[in-house]
Amino acid sequence: MICGSSSEEGVKVKKRRKRFEILDHTADIGLIVYGKDLKTLFENAGEAFFHLITDLKGVKQKEERKIELKGESLERMMVDWLNELLYLYDVENLLFKGFKVEAVGEGGLRARVKGELFQEGAHVIKTGVKAVTHHQIQVKREDGGWRAQVILDL
Numbered sequence: 001m002i003c004g005s006s007s008e009e010g011v012k013v014k015k016r017r018k019r020f021e022i023l024d025h026t027a028d029i030g031l032i033v034y035g036k037d038l039k040t041l042f043e044n045a046g047e048a049f050f051h052l053i054t055d056l057k058g059v060k061q062k063e064e065r066k067i068e069l070k071g072e073s074l075e076r077m078m079v080d081w082l083n084e085l086l087y088l089y090d091v092e093n094l095l096f097k098g099f100k101v102e103a104v105g106e107g108g109l110r111a112r113v114k115g116e117l118f119q120e121g122a123h124v125i126k127t128g129v130k131a132v133t134h135h136q137i138q139v140k141r142e143d144g145g146w147r148a149q150v151i152l153d154l
Contacts, residue, residue, distance in 0.1 A: 017035075020048035029052065029154055030152065034147055036146070037145070042104055053089065054123050059123065061114035063114065063115055079133070082152075092117075094118070095115045129154060133151045
């Protein structure tokens with residue numbers, strides 16, 4: 001919720017943060033993802049990834065999968081996170097809409113994702129993603145929060 005008020009009333013004005021942007025990139029497509037903390041950053045990356053693939057309004061949260069990744073650099077973990085989501089989409093035909101990162105850091109990543117099986121006629125595939133690349137990967141602190149950039153091979 002965005003609150004607005006004059007400073008005379010003593011109410012802080014909250015600035016709404018972007019969750020993600022689509023980044024134009026030659027022959028591929030990129031995402032710039034934002035989060036107030038690392039958990040939110042990775043959750044927003046999952047949402048942005050599936051936003052590219054399908055219209056999320058038509059996806060229900062019927063199925064749940066647990067994802068666990070080993071501790072690595074944040075950049076490597078971001079690529080592995082999105083590639084794991086891509087694997088579940090490619091192999092199990094799952095589209096995800098709900099992303100709950102329980103832990104992320106030096107110890108790795110632990111998350112639960114929710115979605116449903118792709119259904120012809122019910123879901124539209126907008127973009128086919130082949131892989132998540134390490135090309136120009138960035139995960140860094142920025143403006144009191146976190147920002148990630150990732151390039152996808154289409």
